[in-house]
Structures are given as structure tokens and as C-alpha cells.
Amino acid sequence: xxxxxxxxxxxxxxxxxxxxxxSVLSLWDxxxxxxxxxxxxxxxxxxxxxxxxxxxxxxxxxAQSLFRNPLADPYLLGTASGASLAVTLVYAAGLGALPxxxxxxxxxxxxxxxxxxxxxxxxxxxxxPGTSLAxxxxxxxxxxxxxxxxxxxxxxxxxxxxxxxxxxxxxxxxLGQTSLIDWGAVWQMLVGFLxxxxxxxxxxxxxDALILGQYTAASLGFVIEKEQAKLxxxxxxxxxxxxxxxxxxxxxxxxxxxxxxxFIRGMHKPLILACAxxxxxxLSLADLLARTLWMPxxxxxxxxxxxxxxxxxxxxxxxxx
Numbered sequence: 001x002x003x004x005x006x007x008x009x010x011x012x013x014x015x016x017x018x019x020x021x022x023s024v025l026s027l028w029d030x031x032x033x034x035x036x037x038x039x040x041x042x043x044x045x046x047x048x049x050x051x052x053x054x055x056x057x058x059x060x061x062x063a064q065s066l067f068r069n070p071l072a073d074p075y076l077l078g079t080a081s082g083a084s085l086a087v088t089l090v091y092a093a094g095l096g097a098l099p100x101x102x103x104x105x106x107x108x109x110x111x112x113x114x115x116x117x118x119x120x121x122x123x124x125x126x127x128x129p130g131t132s133l134a135x136x137x138x139x140x141x142x143x144x145x146x147x148x149x150x151x152x153x154x155x156x157x158x159x160x161x162x163x164x165x166x167x168x169x170x171x172x173x174x175l176g177q178t179s180l181i182d183w184g185a186v187w188q189m190l191v192g193f194l195x196x197x198x199x200x201x202x203x204x205x206x207x208d209a210l211i212l213g214q215y216t217a218a219s220l221g222f223v224i225e226k227e228q229a230k231l232x233x234x235x236x237x238x239x240x241x242x243x244x245x246x247x248x249x250x251x252x253x254x255x256x257x258x259x260x261x262x263f264i265r266g267m268h269k270p271l272i273l274a275c276a277x278x279x280x281x282x283l284s285l286a287d288l289l290a291r292t293l294w295m296p297x298x299x300x301x302x303x304x305x306x307x308x309x310x311x312x313x314x315x316x317x318x319x320x321x
Contacts (some may be wrong), residue, residue, distance in 0.1 A: 176302015251309020
């Protein structure tokens with residue numbers, strides 16, 4: 001835990017001193033330059049990356065524990081496509097250009113959350129009769145999530161075709177842009193993360209029981225459907241908060257639990273904090289690399305995490321017997 005915190009702190013300091021075009025913060029810079037550059041531009045991006053990564057890491061742990069699948073991530077059931085479609089509808093209606101930016105941001109986050117929840121609801125409706133949410137039969141629910149993601153993605157494509165001016169918003173979401181994070185996004189993600197972290201810690205014993213199977217959990221006195229609904233809502237909220245502010249950041253939620261599980265085994269309570277820290281570390285590192293690998297041009301962070309995560313996933317699958 002302490003090691004993850006120290007690495008995150010070092011990455012944050014390096015990111016604050018190193019700009020997108022390779023510009024390095026100097027002690028000789030004036031106080032006005034430091035204030036305008038660090039406080040108004042770099043600091044919200046650094047903090048936002050830490051919080052977005054922590055939310056994805058937390059969502060990834062919830063998904064993998066809830067579905068008992070090591071390859072599950074927060075976007076498993078089409079939540080990302082639902083959130084993206086909802087945000088696209090917000091901009092299509094012109095609500096993203098309101099004269100009050102804070103109100104536009106709150107409306108965007110609320111729309112993303114509603115879109116993610118609707119995508120989850122459609123996936124659960126399509127999973128077929130007799131399939132429990134704890135998914136002993138993984139295929140039905142996974143297939144339903146794929147179908148929902150494809151349909152919602154097609155609706156977003158249709159809307160973009162009818163309204164070509166929305167294309168730049170779609171591209172920003174599809175590529176994952178941490179450069180869009182501002183102080184408003186930081187405060188919203190901070191409040192959301194604190195609430196979800198507290199709720200996850202309170203439900204750690206539920207995750208411990210569910211990992212043993214739905215019948216074992218029921219024998220311990222848990223109301224399975226009720227507890228699972230809470231965990232799914234928490235997973236949807238973590239996804240919606242990140243997608244609304246950064247777009248689709250791939251594989252961070254999938255990788256974070258795998259990074260810490262070799263070092264922390266057993267109960268979920270310590271895993272919750274460790275996965276959040278691992279997600280913050282991964283996204284902060286990806287953001288730093290995205291700003292420095294191809295200077296002065298900046299690579300979209302979502303593209304970089306997709307490449308790194310895809311290689312890790314191939315290596316993980318190759319190790320499976």
C-alpha cells in the first residue's frame with residue numbers, strides 16, 4: 001500500500017513538472033507563470049487522472065468479484081456505450097453548451113450515469129430466463145452485454161451521421177482524452193470516489209461471500225439479488241463518472257486488480273484500497289507517457305491504455321492452461 005502511494009506521489013510530481021510539449025517547469029519561472037500553468041492546467045489533470053484511475057480500479061474489482069471472472073472490467077455489460085450515447089444525446093440537444101459550465105457538467109455526469117444504468121438494465125433483461133446475476137452461466141450475460149454495446153454504439157453512430165457536428169465529441173470519447181479534465185471534473189470525481197469507496201468498504205463482506213458462489217452467500221444469510229443490485233449500481237456509477245469526463249479509458253479497470261492480487265490475497269477490504277491505488281497509478285503513468293512519447297504531439301490516453309492492456313491481456317491468456 002505504502003509503495004503504491006509513494007509511486008503515485010512521484011508520478012504526480014513528475015507530471016506537474018513536465019508539460020505536454022516537453023516543457024519543464026523551472027524554478028526561474030515567475031509566480032504568475034507557475035500559478036497559471038500548474039494550478040489552472042496541470043494540477044487538475046494530474047488529480048483527475050488519479051481519481052479516474054482509482055474509480056476504474058474500484059469498478060474493475062467490483063466487476064471481477066461480482067461476476068467471478070478475472071477478465072471482467074467495468075465496461076462488461078455495455079455501460080460505457082450507454083454512457084457515451086447519453087452524453088452524445090446531451091450535446092445533440094445543445095445542453096453541453098449552456099452558459100453555466102458547472103450546470104452543463106453536472107447534467108453530463110447525470111446523463112452518463114442514467115445511460116450506464118439503462119445499458120445495465122437492458123443487458124440483464126436480455127440475459128434470458130433462469131440466469132442469475134452471479135452468473136454461473138457466464139455466456140448469456142456476456143453475450144447480452146455485447147449485443148447491448150453494439151446496439152447503443154450503432155445508435156450513437158446514427159446520431160453522429162445525422163448530426164456531423166457531434167463527430168468531434170464522439171472521437172474525444174472513443175479515444176479517451178484526459179486533457180479535458182478541469183477543476184469541476186476533479187471535484188465531481190472526488191465526491192463520487194469517496195462515496196463509492198465507503199460503500200465498497202461497507203460491502204466488502206458481501207464480496208467475500210459472493211466470490212464463494214451465490215448459493216454459499218445465500219446460506220450465510222445474504223439476500224443475493226438485493227446485494228448484487230447494489231454492487232452493480234456502484235460499478236455503473238464508477239463507469240459513468242469516468243466516461244463523462246475522460247471518455248473510454250480501456251483496460252485500466254481490468255489490469256488494476258491483476259497488479260495487486262499477487263501481493264494482497266484474502267479478504268476484499270484491503271483489496272479495495274489497493275485496486276484503487278493501482279488504477280490511479282496505471283492511468284497516471286499512461287497519461288505521462290501519452291504526453292511525452294511523441295512530443296510535441298500528444299497521444300490520446302485511451303489509445304495508449306488500449307495498447308498496453310491488450311498486450312497484457314494476450315500475455316495473461318497465454319499463461320492460462
